[in-house]
Amino acid sequence: MSVLLFTIIVLLGAFLAGLLGSLTGLGGGVIIIPLLTLALGVDIHYAIGASIVSVIATSSGSAAAYVKEGITNIRIGMFLEIATTVGAISGAIVAVYLNANYIAILFGCILIFSAIMTLKKKVDHSTLDNTDKWAKFFKLNGSYPDKGVDHQYAVKNIPGGFLMMLFAGTLSGLLGIGSGALKVIAMDNIMRLPFKVSTTTSNFMMGVTAAASAVVYLHRGQIDPGIAMPVCIGVLTGATVGSKVLLKANTGKLKIVFAVVVAFLALQMIYKGISGL
C-alpha cells in the first residue's frame, strides 16, 4: 500500500474511532488499535505507540475544558498520578518483551471488559463522611460546582484506590490505551467520588500517564511518524466533533450497538492472538 493511501485510510478510521470513542465514553485508543491491527495488518507494537499519542491529545484537549469549569480535583489527580505513572512505565517496559500475540489476547479481554462497563448502569457511591485519615492528610476532600450550587464530597479508601490506579496505569502502558474504565472503577466504587469528579479527574490524569509510557515507546522506536500522524490528527478531530454531538444526541441505543461491535472486534483480536501462538 502506498504511503498516501495508507495515510488517508488511517485518517478516516481514526476519525471514526475518535468520534465513537467520545460518544460511548470508551476512548479512541481502544478502537483504533483493533482497526490498525485487524484491518490494515499493522504490528500491534506500532499501533500501541500511535494510540498512546492520540490518548495524550484527546485527554489534554478535553481536560482543558473540564479543568476550567472547576470540576476536576487536581489534588486527587496528582496524588494518584504517582501510581499511574509508575504503572505506565512498568507496563511499557514489559510490553517490549511481550510477544505481539499475548498483547493482542490481553487487549481483547480488556476491550470486552470496557464494553461491559460502558453498558452497566452507574450507581452513585458518593459520601459526605469525611473521616478518612488519608483523605485528610492529603487534602483530597473537596467540592464541585453544578448549576451554580457547590456540592461537597468526601473520599474513602485511599490505599485501595491507589493500588487500583497502579493496575490501571500498568494496563495503560502495556496496551497503549487510557484505561478510563479501570480508573473510573477506582474512583467511583473504591474511593467513592461523585461521577462528575471521577470522570473529569480520570481524564485529567490520562495525559500524564500516557506521556510517561509514550516516552518509553519513543525510545523503543514504537512511535512511527507515518502511523502516529494520521492517528492522532484523526482521533483528536473525531473526539472533538463527538463531544459537540454528545450534548445533543441520545447515546443509550448507540452504546448498545457499539458495545456489540467492540465485543466482536475483541473476540477477533483474541482469536488472532491465540492462532498466532
Add this chain to the structure above:
Amino acid sequence: MNTLEKEKMNDRDIQVILGTLLRAGVIISMSIVLIGGTIFLIHNKGAITNYKVFKPELSKFSSIIAIFKGVSTFQGDAIVQFGILMLIFTPIARIVFAIFSFLIERDYLYVLIGFIILAIITISLNGGLAH
C-alpha cells in the same frame, strides 16, 4: 477575606491557567504534526508502507537528538515526531506549572508529590530503563 476563601480563589486561577496551558499545548503540537505530515506526504506519497512486523532498529527518530537533527534538515517525518514530542511534553509542563502554583499556595506536600511524578518521568526519559 478569610484564608479558606482565599485558597479557593487561588485554586480557581490555577485551574483557568492550567486549562489554557493544556489547550495551547495540544493546538501548537498538533499544528506542527500537521505541517510535518504534509511535507512528509509530499515527499513520500508513492513510497510503500510496511508495518507488518515491528522493527525497532529501522526507526529513525527514537531519540530527542535524532529528532532535532531531522528537524534541522527539514525532514517531514522528523517534524511530525517533533510535534509528538511537544505533545508528550504538554502534560509534563502541566506538572511543572502545578508545582509552582502549589509552591505559591505553600502546600509543600503537593510540591513534593509534583516532584515525585517528574522524577518518575525523568527516569524513563533518560532511557535508562528502556534499553
